[in-house]
Amino acid sequence: MFRGHDPYLVALSVVIAILGGYTGFGLAARIRGTPGVSRRLLLAGAAGFLAVGIWTMHFVGMLAAPIPADTVYLVLPTIISFLICALVVGISLFFVSIGEPSLRRVVGSAVLLGAGIASMHYVGIHGLAGNFAIRHDMPMILLSILLAIVTAYGGLRAFLARQEGVRLIASSIAFGVAVSGMHYTAMYGMHFVPLADAAHRHAGGLAASQQILSVVVSVLCFVIAAGFLLSLVPEPRRQNLAAAAAASDPAPEAVVASSQGREPAVASPRLMPAPLGGLGQPPRAAPAVRLPVEGANGTHFIDSADVRSVRADAHYTRVHDGTRERMCPWSISEAEAQLDPGLFVRVHRSHIVAIPHVSFVRKEGDGAVIELDGPSPHRVPVSRAKIAEVKARLGLAKRHA
Template identity: 75%
Template sequence: MFEGHDPYLVALSVVIAILGGYTGFGLAARIRGTPDASHRVLLAGAAFFLAIGIWTMHFVGMLAAPLPPGTTYLVLPTIISFLICALVVGISLFFVSTGEPTLLRVMSSAVLLGVGIVSMHYVGMHGLAGPFAMRHDAGFVALSVLIAIAAAYGGLRAFLARQGGVQLMLSAIAFGIAVSGMHYTAMAGMHLVAPGEGHRHGEGLAASPQILALVVALLCFVIAAGFLLSLVPDGRKKAAADAPLVPEEVAPKAEAIPAPRLRAMPLGGVGQPRPVPAPRLPVEGADGTHFIDAADIRSVRADAHYTKVHDGTRERMCPWSISEAEAQLDPSLFVRVHRSHIVAIPHVSFVRKEGDGAVIELDGPSPHRVPVSRAKIAEVKARLGLNRRHA
């Protein structure tokens, strides 16, 4: 095990991992709250800052280690280690940011991300060049893999929880400590031993520790800048969350698109008010929040904590969950045909049995199809008047 690490650089490496985790997962958490056009930009930014944070933490930790004199860093393995990190981070975030975030999907992404982080570490380690031979203890290698997977799973769960503020910072701290723990666990299992006659570990184009320190310092400034920018509130997201709750009396008179009204009526003589289904659903556009009439809605699809509303032409993000949307839509016109799909029965133009379930097509300029679960086939047939036909 190495002794004599520079404590200041060790502390800096942990801080870098925390800031990178906060910035990356903070950006990734906004993916589900923005229009489709912004998804790629946010996903790329999240992957970039997470990869930069993890990679920079690794090499700050390397600079903190008491390496033998004359040690240099091979350029090609060092670049490859960063590309590995960026690739697995991007794939993992994409995998959990699209579709239903099931346990299997999140676990698969965590394993991929954890193995990618460990691969980045060991590829970077073998980028060391110097008069020594390198050995690794199998037990420490296995432990570092487990720590990396656990860190990846915790980070992805923080992303899916849509946390912000103090909660996101606490998650980032846990993620940064776990990633740093993986690095220093792997370092504890690495041994530089005396080489054979004339042996030198690593050959190729190399950079000195001084050059690496300059690159790392630059990336530290990039991470710090990204962290500060991530603290700027997302006004559009806040407006989307607040829009359904704005009372009619306090809404601005000049508002071009007013918030949906909620009228109250007595419930069974008890005198308690209940909301009447809203005639419109809020959807996000590039310029802010719009409202779509229920008559124009073809389908509603669950997308984690949000939904996608299809108006016959395209899908747009709605800040409501599928349960909230179902509660507001008229049950005589809309039916939940799948745990993740609601359809407008008047707009159904085609139905066909497929496997254990069925598929239906909704009309519009851009017709689209929606799956029907086996448990809902009878209800859909009854709503479409097909029971008499097939009796």
């Protein structure tokens, strides 16, 4: 597959694809938790870095290939190849970032993105001009397209997983190797056929030499490296959210006190006077009537009576209303502080449930699992430490004593 290729440029092309994937996925992972204009900027940035990474990897791979010395690059097909890549990446990320990412939508977006990556490759290949014709082996074309679609599906799954840290690095490496594998598979099936008549060189149009392309690719490599380094800088907003979550997370003693009928000390901007006889306790938060959730066209509010469960998702949460999950800008600790403790209970480190909507409970392993009612019932795990409290809230403590 790498016959005659410059091994250093091949290695550089793989690294570029990995860095582009890391930066693009890192930006894409923040889209669902960011509303408004910032969401659009993150989507554009993620699509841009992924497209630049894929396109730059392609042309670094072209510079590594043993192509004829007098080859030039037609500017128009080269630019079109980049526009194709940027367009399909942006559309695919947009489709899976709005609403609920069903399997059909993810697969459809992956097919679109994979076909776009393959189209970018072959349009860019036929931007080569010289005293030769280009021939392709059909099995290698089909295999490269299949690899592109599989690569796209894996990339979109990485985006939907909101991965960070080691998992983001692993998915970026897999993405970079897969994109590079698609390119070199297609190159393996490509052959230059010399033309006897030099008049067939190229009909005309603006062209660039390999030296000019090298300069352009070098600049884009710098852009990708700079974006990668910037993505490693901690985001102040995330640091503040993490600090706020840590500050508002009730201590274990407070959780035990809550289970025994005493009120945990949780700070909140909405306060109620302390109950009689509780002069030593701080005031508690008034229960939230509505919860903010992010939709395709802005922030919506749903009544807390319709909430079935709240699930932690990084520094944010996902609220299930019995039909579907939607992103909420609150952290799991903030949600616990804002919701009525008489109706909601935190059954797991990452889950809060509405007790009135529990329709099913059973022991599972060391913990338990409960089902919440609604048009689309769903199940939530219960940690071992919370089983007794859940049973008491459901009126099952005596029955299972």
